[in-house]
Amino acid sequence: MSHVKVEIKVLPGNEDIGIPKKMTDLASGFDLCAAVKEPVTLAPGGRALIPAGFALAMPENLEAQVRPRSGLAYKKGITTLNSPGTIDADYRGEIGVILINHGEESFTVERGDRVAQIVFQWVPHIQLTEVRTLTETTRGEGGFGHTGV
Template sequence: MSGNEDIPLPQKMSEAASGFDLHAAVVEPMVLKPGERALVPTGFALSMPIELEAQIRPRSGLAYKHGITTLNSPGTIDADYRGEVKVLLINHGQESFTVARGERIAQMVFQLVPQITLNEVSELSETVRGAGGFGHTGK
């Protein structure tokens, strides 16, 4: 995107990496205080085939070292979205964290999305689990 020529495009940091690292395209350093969240621009937009989605996920190093993670994890970028990709970061750490221009802030993983048709039925088939939900199998 114009004005962000210095920001690297998403890139894998190793041959076997599943995610593409995303870089912050902030104009000025952005300070996230403990408990604060912010939408961080990445300086790029993308176009994908309809059978794909891009998922935005945290970077494990930022989460472990600083408590910085993505709030809606994984965030979904739909195939028909054409705006700038932005990352919703939150600081779960105890200290303020500064997001600098060009810093790696998240990763993007592409996933296939099957084309599904939902059908309404009056009754569901039975299973051993049934309606057992949260914590139904014990600790």
């Protein structure tokens, strides 16, 4: 299996956070840690942009997706608001995680807490071609709930 090179730059003042890490050998995602300067408390229903302390440079046919951590979502009701959050190959700014508290209690994010994960995906080059009609399928225009609840 070939490896894909993704450059990562730890931003000044975040050397203690380091780079994302996989928690198991076969994990798909790299855990993202909070690079907050001070603790951030999310009240129930509250949201905040949590910095991750690094920036990326990816090949043009790659994207990074910021996704929730399942344990944090299940146990505390903490998830990412725009999930997955897309990081485009040409973005060079600090990676951030929009967290939201769907739980019933306040949740405090401390520096170094694992708050989300980042997964890398290939992005094909797509050429959209405008047409007057589309090929027909059995499903047709059947949309939301068309096969039942």
